[in-house]
Amino acid sequence: MLRSINNRISQVHLTSNVKQTIVAMLGVTFGISMYVFMTGFMTGVNNAQTDLAFSSLAHIRIYNDGPADNTNIAKKIYPNDIINLRNAKIIKYTEGIKNAASITSVLHNQPDITDITTQVNINVFFKNAGNKVNGVICGVDVFNENKVFNISHYMVQGNWNELKYRADGIFVGIALAKNLSLKVNDNLNVLTSDGVTRNYKVIGIFQTNVTGVDKTKAYITENAARQLLAVNQDYVTDIMINVKDYNKTQSTVDKVTKLTPYKVESWQMANQQLVAGSNLRDIIAVAVSLTILLVAGFGIYNIMNMTINQKIKEIAILKAMGFSGKDVTQIFLTEAIIIGLIGGVVGMGFGLFISKMVNRVPFNVSGLHTLPMAYLPKDYVLAFLFGLVTTFIAGYLPARKASKIDPVTIIRG
Amino acid sequence: MEKNIVLKAESITKYFYEPEKFQVLKGLSFEVRKSEFLALIGKSGSGKSTLLYVLSTMDTDYEGRLTINNRVVTGGTQNELAAFRNEHIGFVFQFHYLLPEFSALENVMLPAMKLKKRSKAEIEEKAYQHLSLLGLQDQALKRVNKLSGGQQQRVAIARALINDPTIIMGDEPTGNLDTRNTQIVFDIFKELSKERNQTIIAVTHDDDFASQCDRIIELSDGSII
Ligand SMILES: Nc1ncnc2c1ncn2[C@@H]1O[C@H](COP(=O)(O)OP(=O)(O)O)[C@@H](O)[C@H]1O
Ligand SMILES: [Mg+2]
Numbered sequence: 176m177l178r179s180i181n182n183r184i185s186q187v188h189l190t191s192n193v194k195q196t197i198v199a200m201l202g203v204t205f206g207i208s209m210y211v212f213m214t215g216f217m218t219g220v221n222n223a224q225t226d227l228a229f230s231s232l233a234h235i236r237i238y239n240d241g242p243a244d245n246t247n248i249a250k251k252i253y254p255n256d257i258i259n260l261r262n263a264k265i266i267k268y269t270e271g272i273k274n275a276a277s278i279t280s281v282l283h284n285q286p287d288i289t290d291i292t293t294q295v296n297i298n299v300f301f302k303n304a305g306n307k308v309n310g311v312i313c314g315v316d317v318f319n320e321n322k323v324f325n326i327s328h329y330m331v332q333g334n335w336n337e338l339k340y341r342a343d344g345i346f347v348g349i350a351l352a353k354n355l356s357l358k359v360n361d362n363l364n365v366l367t368s369d370g371v372t373r374n375y376k377v378i379g380i381f382q383t384n385v386t387g388v389d390k391t392k393a394y395i396t397e398n399a400a401r402q403l404l405a406v407n408q409d410y411v412t413d414i415m416i417n418v419k420d421y422n423k424t425q426s427t428v429d430k431v432t433k434l435t436p437y438k439v440e441s442w443q444m445a446n447q448q449l450v451a452g453s454n455l456r457d458i459i460a461v462a463v464s465l466t467i468l469l470v471a472g473f474g475i476y477n478i479m480n481m482t483i484n485q486k487i488k489e490i491a492i493l494k495a496m497g498f499s500g501k502d503v504t505q506i507f508l509t510e511a512i513i514i515g516l517i518g519g520v521v522g523m524g525f526g527l528f529i530s531k532m533v534n535r536v537p538f539n540v541s542g543l544h545t546l547p548m549a550y551l552p553k554d555y556v557l558a559f560l561f562g563l564v565t566t567f568i569a570g571y572l573p574a575r576k577a578s579k580i581d582p583v584t585i586i587r588g
Numbered sequence: 589m590e591k592n593i594v595l596k597a598e599s600i601t602k603y604f605y606e607p608e609k610f611q612v613l614k615g616l617s618f619e620v621r622k623s624e625f626l627a628l629i630g631k632s633g634s635g636k637s638t639l640l641y642v643l644s645t646m647d648t649d650y651e652g653r654l655t656i657n658n659r660v661v662t663g664g665t666q667n668e669l670a671a672f673r674n675e676h677i678g679f680v681f682q683f684h685y686l687l688p689e690f691s692a693l694e695n696v697m698l699p700a701m702k703l704k705k706r707s708k709a710e711i712e713e714k715a716y717q718h719l720s721l722l723g724l725q726d727q728a729l730k731r732v733n734k735l736s737g738g739q740q741q742r743v744a745i746a747r748a749l750i751n752d753p754t755i756i757m758g759d760e761p762t763g764n765l766d767t768r769n770t771q772i773v774f775d776i777f778k779e780l781s782k783e784r785n786q787t788i789i790a791v792t793h794d795d796d797f798a799s800q801c802d803r804i805i806e807l808s809d810g811s812i813i
Contacts, residue, residue, distance in 0.1 A: 187690060191689040496679070496698060497672075497702055583641050
């Protein structure tokens with residue numbers, strides 16, 4: 176017999192009180208669609224945040240960390256004596272990375288590294304007549320800089336690649352341009368901490384939407400920056416690296432640390448607030464959706480309990496006719512699982528629908544146009560599984576209770 | 589056990605503890621033969637229903653020993669007893685306890701679908717036969733809650749017969765029927781016992797009904813008199 180009598184009984188129960196069945200299904204549908212929507216939204220927000228962050232942040236950065244802490248150098252040699260040093264001075268300390276080419280050639284052999292670029296970063300004053308603004312000039316490898324940071328994407332005026340051919344060209348952040356009343360083709364005077372000044376021509380304006388960057392940063396070519404510092408061809412201040420999966424930087428950091436004497440730092444280490452924010456959002460999303468699922472589970476539990484109380488006489492009859500406790504459990508558990516399956520499938524569809532709707536809501540902040548949303552199959556599968564587990568538990572408890580009904584007590588009345 | 593004994597009760601004793609300790613069945617011993625039509629009578633409250641539930645294997649909370657079809661059922665697990673009832677005992681309640689969401693036909697088929705000894709087509713065929721026997725062929729596909737009380741009781745009887753049980757037990761099976769329907773049910777029971785050698789144990793208030801049976805057991809305050 177293909178379809179057992181138990182399944183037939185479940186089917187009749189589900190179809191003879193359609194309203195009640197639908198209410199139970201809606202509980203699951205609501206829980207699962209909220210789960211799908213919440214996780215999609217949070218992932219979307221995290222992704223938007225990450226995209227924003229990676230417009231000025233590489234996955235891994237190599238730099239010269241500066242001299243070690245020598246405030247109490249004598250203590251290192253005479254740890255048990257009391258020694259008083261005043262006005263300790265660092266006599267010699269090398270800045271930046273001197274042998275960049277040899278390091279990058281080693282890095283190119285690492286399989287998990289996708290892109291590498293070098294930078295010469297200089298703290299400067301930008302001057303336009305009386306107007307003076309503190310900022311950073313970033314001397315870049317035009318081609319590789321774009322591969323790591325996708326900076327050409329953020330140009331609002333001018334063409335990124337033009338920098339290659341313009342030794343005197345400079346790109347400035349949109350807020351910086353505004354503060355100095357600069358337009359394309361205007362001249363910009365730069366003063367370094369060593370007292371060197373130079374003039375550049377503004378050939379473009381960029382907007383990363385990270386306010387700190389747009390307010391203080393300017394790009395020139397790497398060689399122009401070296402000239403400004405009067406250093407040789409192999410000098411850089413930073414080596415920026417992108418890896419295949421930005422969530423998995425630790426193994427690369429460990430490997431690269433062994434290859435260079437310089438400080439190797441992942442974006443997670445440098446921006447723990449970003450990681451914390453993203454983790455917190457994930458936790459909130461999961462907590463909210465699990466709460467909703469739990470509430471839906473209670474709904475199913477209540478409805479199943481109600482059904483079983485309504486049908487207590489029928490259960491007694493089934494048992495009197497020879498149906499075992501196991502049969503009764505199976506009948507009611509099947510009902511719960513069918514409610515869970517259908518409610519779950521509809522829930523995934525409805526969740527997708529809500530996500531698409533919310534994804535269209537205009538949101539013009541920080542380079543976004545609409546509210547962000549992610550559509551990960553993993554989230555949908557997980558929501559469905561959670562929903563199924565919830566209904567299984569919510570159905571199993573009343574079903575087990577039903578299986579223990581003593582037919583005599585019911586029939587005797 | 590003798591070959592033609594289908595049910596043997598030995599010192600069946602049962603107490604109720606609520607609201608206070610009270611002995612309902614006081615060491616009842618008797619035997620029922622194959623194809624016997626037995627009437628169980630006695631005043632209201634004498635313990636007839638209680639005894640019948642013990643005999644049906646549904647109530648396991650008693651002392652003594654019960655043997656049905658050469659099998660000691662006392663001490664069996666709930667699941668064993670459920671399977672045993674399904675195959676060997678047909679039960680008709682005083683109130684036609686049917687599954688209201690199913691058709692008359694499906695209600696009758698239910699115990700056989702559980703037993704799984706025949707194909708669905710065979711079971712359906714047999715269920716139709718039994719319904720016709722009880723004059724219900726036209727009602728087969730109706731939901732049982734659309735039928736009259738007498739019709740529902742006859743559906744319940746057809747259901748009790750579907751697995752050809754050794755024993756058919758009825759707790760006032762004609763209690764809610766008019767004289768005409770009572771006679772129909774009685775004739776069916778008689779025919780089952782005489783022609784199919786099935787054993788009938790029926791609790792009844794109806795002296796007329798009892799007097800037509802093969803044997804009468806009368807209970808008074810939990811004892812046989
Ligand atoms: N569940 C119960 N709890 C306590 N006493 C009961 C219960 N069921 C029946 N009784 C008592 O047991 C006695 C026998 O009841 P029952 O077997 O129903 O009698 P009958 O069917 O002969 O009218 C009665 O006195 C009744 O009050
Ligand atoms: Mg009674």
